[in-house]
Amino acid sequence: MLLPGVGLRYEFATAAGPRVGIIARRDGGFEIVGYDRRDPDRSVTLFKLTAEEADAVAEILGAPRIAERFADLTREVPGLSAGQVEVDEGSPYAGRLLGDTRARTLTGASIVAIVRGDEVIASPAPSDVLAAGDVLVVIGTPEGIAGVERILRG
Structure with missing residues (x-):
């Protein structure tokens, strides 16, 4: 989901149930957020990552998926x-x-x-x-x- 002026937010539900969000900020940083089960519109920043830290996590988790994430970005931005x-x-x-x-x-x-x-x-x-x-x-x-x-x- 496009966050105007901020970046992009990706959300998913974990197998254990809680929803997690990753906000890719325009400045290159990332925020990992969790959502309150009672109020799904309320999020709490769990931690922040620099671009370098996010790169390290991406490599650990299977960095070949990066191309898929950029494809998501292009769906959100017309003409890209x-x-x-x-x-x-x-x-x-x-x-x-x-x-x-x-x-x-x-x-x-x-x-x-x-x-x-x-x-x-x-x-x-x-x-x-x-x-x-x-x-x-x-x-x-x-x-x-x-x-x-x-x-x-x-």
Whole structure:
């Protein structure tokens, strides 16, 4: 659920019954909240996570699901899409820095994660080296995502 000016809230009921919420804040932080069984509209912040702490938790819990979460985000924001672009063996960017692609500058799309086997590099830096077989999680317009594909093909 979109929280205007705040971020996104995800909710789920645990197998034991209580509802839990995760608020992904626009500033990069996260809040884990619990809901009162008697008043389901009332939440209590259980704890807060920095972006780095949330990345660590995501890796522990199965980070390949990050792409699914970005897909949820794109459903909430009109005009925004999520895509996955593979770095092929013959890509001129295999073995080079992510920043060398200039993908964001040239397309307006953002590479928000690199999936390498079972490992996920969330919020990759321009200094991260791309490898053949990497799958890039890209957020942007459909045209921007297609532009990233073209760049990686060379």
